[in-house]
Amino acid sequence: MLTKDTFNILCLGDIVGAPGRDILQHELEGIRNEFHIDFVIANIENSASGFGFSNKLYHEFIHMKMDAFTSGNHVYAKREVMDKFDIYDRLVRPVNFPDSHPGKGVRYFEKDGKRIALINLIGRVFMTQMPYCPFETMDKLLGEIEADIIIVDFHAETTSEKQALGWYLKDRVSLIFGTHTHVQTNDYRRLSNKTAYISDIGMCGAFDSVIGMDATISIDKFIHQLPARHQPVRHPEQSVIGAVMIGVDPKTNHIKTIETIHRVYNNERN
Numbered sequence: 001m002l003t004k005d006t007f008n009i010l011c012l013g014d015i016v017g018a019p020g021r022d023i024l025q026h027e028l029e030g031i032r033n034e035f036h037i038d039f040v041i042a043n044i045e046n047s048a049s050g051f052g053f054s055n056k057l058y059h060e061f062i063h064m065k066m067d068a069f070t071s072g073n074h075v076y077a078k079r080e081v082m083d084k085f086d087i088y089d090r091l092v093r094p095v096n097f098p099d100s101h102p103g104k105g106v107r108y109f110e111k112d113g114k115r116i117a118l119i120n121l122i123g124r125v126f127m128t129q130m131p132y133c134p135f136e137t138m139d140k141l142l143g144e145i146e147a148d149i150i151i152v153d154f155h156a157e158t159t160s161e162k163q164a165l166g167w168y169l170k171d172r173v174s175l176i177f178g179t180h181t182h183v184q185t186n187d188y189r190r191l192s193n194k195t196a197y198i199s200d201i202g203m204c205g206a207f208d209s210v211i212g213m214d215a216t217i218s219i220d221k222f223i224h225q226l227p228a229r230h231q232p233v234r235h236p237e238q239s240v241i242g243a244v245m246i247g248v249d250p251k252t253n254h255i256k257t258i259e260t261i262h263r264v265y266n267n268e269r270n
Ligand SMILES: [Fe+2]
Pocket: 014, 045, 046, 072, 180, 181, 182
C-alpha cells in the first residue's frame, strides 16, 4: 500500500482531448491527496484534440501540478510546438527516434532529495515509425544514467514486446510502464524488489469511446476503410482515469508497492 512514508509516483495514461483534460482538472488533486503522491508524470501525446499537445496545454498541465511529461508517436502532431522542445524541459519524446528529431528522450528531475531519470521509449512492433531498437537503446543509455529512480514509459502496441522489455530491464530501472494502447492491462507487478512493471496503464479520457475517440467514426473506418479523421468524444457521459502508482522506499530506492487506478466517473454536467 502507498503510505506517507514511501516516495510515491503517479503516472497518468495518455490524456485524450478535452474529456481527459476535464476529468483531471476535477479529480487530480483528490487523487494526489488520497495516495500521498510526491511526483506526477503524464503522457500528453493525445491531449490536443487527440493528436499531439499545444503550447497552451503544456502550461495548463504544469498549472495542474503535473511534474513531468512523456509522449509517443503523436508528439510532433502540432506544428506550433516544434521549436519549443529545448525550452520544454519537463517533456521527453521517444529516445530511440533519430537524434535529429527535436527534443530529448531522457530528462532529470529533483524532488525531495531524489534524483529521478525519466525516459520515453517507443516500440517497433506494428508501429509506423522506424525507431532504433528499444533494447539496444536502453543498454547504451543505462550506462550513462545516474539517478535514484529510473522510470521508463514504453510507448508500444504489443504486450509481448512490452513484457520482453520489462524482463530485459529487470533490476536496471525502477518502473517500466506501457502506454499507447489506451487500454489498461491487469498484469501490474514487481519483477523484483528493484523493478515494477505494467504492460499498459490505460488513458484519461472518454469512457464511452474507442480508445478515447468517437466510436461512430471508428466503426465507420473499420467497415468502409476510407480516410476519416478520428475525434475525441465531445461530451461523454462517463470519463475514465487510467494510471499506475509506485511507492519507493526512501532509504533503499526499492519498490515497496505498485498499484493501478482505473476509475470511471459520471459526468453529471451533461
Ligand atoms: Fe496515445
